[in-house]
Amino acid sequence: MEDPEPMLYNHAADLKPRGALRMASRRPSAGERRCLRAAGSLLLGTVAGYLVAALITTSTSQQQLCPHADALRVDNATLPPEELIHANLQGLHNSSKSLLFVGVMTAQKYLDTRAKAVYDTWGRELPGRMAFFSSGTSETNLSIPLVALPGVDDSYPPQKKSFLMLKYMHEHFGEHFEWFLRADDDVYVRPDRLETFLRSIDSRKPQFIGQAGRGSQEEFGLLSLEYDENFCMGGPGVLMSRATLAKVAPHVSYCLRNLYTTHEDVELGRCVQKFAGIPCTWSYEMQTILYHNSSGSQAFTGRLKYKEVHRAITLHPVKQHKHLYRVHNYMRSLKIGDLQQRSLSLLRDIGHMSALLGETAPSESEKFSPANVMSLAPSLMKYKPKNVTDVIPWEFFTNALYSDKNANPRRRMELPLREGLDDVVREVMEMTNAFSRQRGRILDFKEVLYGYHHVNPIAGQELVLDMQLVYRKYRGRKMTIPVRRHTYLQRAFTGIAVRETVDGKEPPVVKEVETNSGDFNSIAGGVLGPAYALMHQPQQHVTPNPARDKLLTFLVPLSGRLKTFHRFISLYEEICILGRQATALVLVLFPSDEVKETVALVRSIQRRHPSAAISILPVFVPFARGMALQLGAAHVQTHNEDTILFFVDVDIVFTAAALQRIRLNTIKGKSVYFPIVFSEFDPNIVHGNTTESRSSNHFLINENTGYWRNYGFGIASAYPSDLNLVGGFNTAIKGWGKEDVDLFDKFVKSKISVFRAADPGLVHVFHIVECDTSLDPPQFAMCQGTRANTYGGNFQLSRILDAHPEILQMASKFRVPTAS
Structure with a gap:
């Protein structure tokens, strides 16, 4: 592949760094070579007999004399080549799987990580086949196509491994594939783009394609390269046509015996130049097509949305094998976007042809259907408002x-x-x-x-x-x-696709089963007793659902506030008990003047519903929310570790749909749920000072009735094991606030994912926030901020200011003048 434009640089400091030279770094001059040949002739007669005898006697002696020339014939010790790559070589000709063969150089210590990641990601989408080449003693229990090269170790530089890999590919697959890619195990390849690129080039001609280099600035002139010679940098990948490999592979022995540097890719380029007569592609564009990131081990671990990633065919290096899966997932999302765009274009073509054929225009009801709207050509006039409000x-x-x-x-x-x-x-x-x-x-x-x-x-x-x-x-x-x-x-907009999952996996399809009305286990919950148990009641005529059937345990700290608790327990009875939800309730009760009334209210619920799993955990210290929730979590864990802990306050009202979202978004060992709760404004401000005008619907959600608590983390759900993993609540925090932020920070820093979303089924009912002046300054400031936020919205505040201009006049007196 030729490019009329020469490279814009001869050498650059940002090319792949080279290690210290450990072998001869200068090619002998012509005069020096003549002297060496003369001296060699004098000694030839003396030593020839000894060398021949040594070569015949043992191959070990040969390895000691010339360590790079041994084991020039490579055969897999376990499987024939076609079984190794899972292919019928006779059927590969002119098929969609005969375009490319990839040889990946790896090592024993990377077989279970990088090699597996490569094979599981882009290796499965190749327009061809691949194999991994490692040392002669390498082995793995994984089902990856591994070639253990006899006489090769995993030492660096991998010159011998690279050349013998090429020889193996030529001997066994040279007649079955058009192109051959030499790759490392830390490169990511986009197979679809690589296929498009290769099919635009004539593979019958010698081609040597890669990112051309001449060494780093420090090495310039020390790599025994002539002024017009270069090499393909090995990291981002090197491509050879069948013709090139056929010319180079028979001379692997010679190339290994005549090494001038320790750089495998430099020596490969020298070998190709000598026997195929072509250099690496002098194309500046190869820097973006075969992209090398100079960030080292941190490359491609951060943001992927930048043009270099989108343009590239190969990305190098992806040192952390887990990020190979991440990059692959990102590339698949881009491919999904491309397919969606293609589907959209086809719909528009269909719509255009329908109009040309004079088909009946859609009815008024069908006019704004998704299919019809998507079939319209791009235009800012698709939507025409009928009046000003539209x-x-x-x-x-x-x-x-x-x-x-x-x-x-x-x-x-x-x-x-x-x-x-x-x-x-x-x-x-x-x-x-x-x-x-x-x-x-x-x-x-x-x-x-x-x-x-x-x-x-x-x-x-x-x-x-x-x-x-x-x-x-x-x-x-x-x-x-x-x-x-x-x-x-x-x-x-495109169509909506829905896939149901439970804990990240699709639930199995099960048939509906009928149960007898009395066929369920009922365990009575006790008050202040050791018989605390967690309930599970299968419903009648309902298909078992793993997500719905997850046990959800409410943990509610309470100190006084009997009226508010009455509303909460009534809602719990309606949604959870009568609604046959798989739930339990643990009330962490602090000392107050209303303890007896609270216990009596719980007893009345238990008398009406003996099967309800409700218990009270008494605490005889001043109120501390963090300590209450930690004690409640430890109490639950002693009885059932496989329940979701739902940390909730008595001020919260909830819906059955919200409980289902808690079950879906809380996954053991994977994610915890910190929903964004809607918080009501002061109803006296929103609805006026008349009781009749107040709305009893707490789920009336708009910008005039309340606000989303984007920075509130008090309502959350997690499994006990995940709570223990991050160390639980900080029980040293006393009084109001901060314990939720502390727990949120712990989860953010852990391996557990944090899921946040606005949940319209969780509403914090307004109550006046009382801020104790004895709180720590940060807690007191947070408390004051929450109290101010719940006072009213911008609409109500502007209405108050319009009615009371003296407030603005007073505020202007305290305004600090700005420096001119």
Whole structure:
């Protein structure tokens, strides 16, 4: 593959670093070689007999004299080649699996990690076959195609391993595949893009494709390379056509005997240059196609949404094998997006052809169906409002986001919108430059000067962008010109796909079973007794559901507040007991003047529902929420470790749907759930000072009735084992607040994932927050902030300020003047 443009550099410091040279670093000159040949002739007669005798006597002596020339014939000791790669070699010709053979160099210590990760990810999607090449003593219990090369160890540099791998591939697969890839076990390959790339090149000609290099700046001139010689850097991968491999493989013995450096890829390039007569591709584009990241072990462990990752065919190095799976998952998500876009384009083609054929226009009811809307060509006129109230306002953004519908009209752009904008810009630039490179010009993105966006519930997200670009022409008369471009974009909605999972796995399909009305186990819960038990009642005529049947144990700390507890226990009776939910309740009761009434209320519930698992855990110390929840969790764990602990306050009202979301989002050993709860404003402020005007519906959720507690972490759910893993609640925290933030931080720093989402089925009912002045300053500040937040929303506060201008006048007296 040739490129009319030469590389823009001869050597660069950011190329793959080289190790210290341990062998001869300079090729002998012609005069030196003549002297050596003369001296060798004098000694030849004397030593020839001894060498021949030694070679005949034992192969070990040969290994000692020339350690790189032994074991030149390689055979797998366990399986024939075609069984090793699970292929019928006779049927591979001209098939979709005959394009590429990949040889992956690995070592014994990486077989169970990197090699397995490679085979499980991109190795399964190849348009061909692959095998792993390791030392002669390597073995594994995993079902991966492993070739243990006799006489080869896992020492570095892997020159012998690399050359003998090529020889093996030529001897056994040279006639069955068009291309051969030499790869390391820390590279990620995108098979679909690699296939598209290779099918555009003539494999019948000698081709040696890779990221060309001449060594680091320190090594320039020390690698015995002529002025016009280079090599393909091994890390990002090296591609050879069948013709190239056929010319090089028979001379592996010679190349191993004539090494000038310790660098395997340098010596491979020298060997290809000598026997195939071609250098590595002098193409600057190979730096982006075969991408090497110089961050070392931290490469590709962070953000993947950047243009280098999206452009590349191979990514190197992925040192941490777990991140190979992560990169693979990300690439599959990109492929899903491409397929969705292709489906959308096909729907639009169908819609366009239907219009040309004069088919009947959709009825009014079908006009805005998802299929019909998606079949329309991109346009900002898909949605036409019928009146002023139907108009969808646009949000304006530059460095900040401006909106007339938000409580904060000027704010920082949220992360989802920022990432979405980055995706749009990247896709626009890729489409713009799709054919520009072939014409010797390109547009580089600089910044978005300003833009507008809104979300149309029918058409999708719509954007208007003013972008600053740079036009570059690098063929003919070179030039660089700054330009601006207005872009009108529409990101259409696609269909909704739903997949039900339980603890990350799809539940098995089971038939409905009927149970007799009395056929269930009932265990009475006790008050202040050791007979605490956790209930499970199978429902009649209901299909068993692993998610629904998870036992959920409420842990409620309580000190006084009898009226509020009466509302909570009544709701618990309605939703959990009468609704036959698999739940239990542990009440951690602190001393107060209302202990007797509270116990009596619990006893009345138990008399009505003897099977209800309700117990009271008394605590005879001042109220401390963290200590209460930790004691309750330890109490539950002694009876049942396989229950979900639901840390909840008596002020919370909930729905059955919310309990189901808690079960689905709490996965043992994997994730805990910290729902974002809706908190009510003061009803006296929202509804006025009249009792009649107050709403009794606590689930009336809008910006006028309350707010989402984005920074509240008190309501949570976790398994006992996961709570113990992070050390549980900090029982040293006394009084109000901070124990929830402390637990949240512990989970964030652990291996357990934290799931956060706004849950409309969990509402914190308003009550006046009393802040004890004896609290620690951070706790007191948090308490005061919560009290202020629950007072009212922007609408109510603006109404109060309009009615009482003296408040603004008083506030202006305390305003600190800014320096001019």
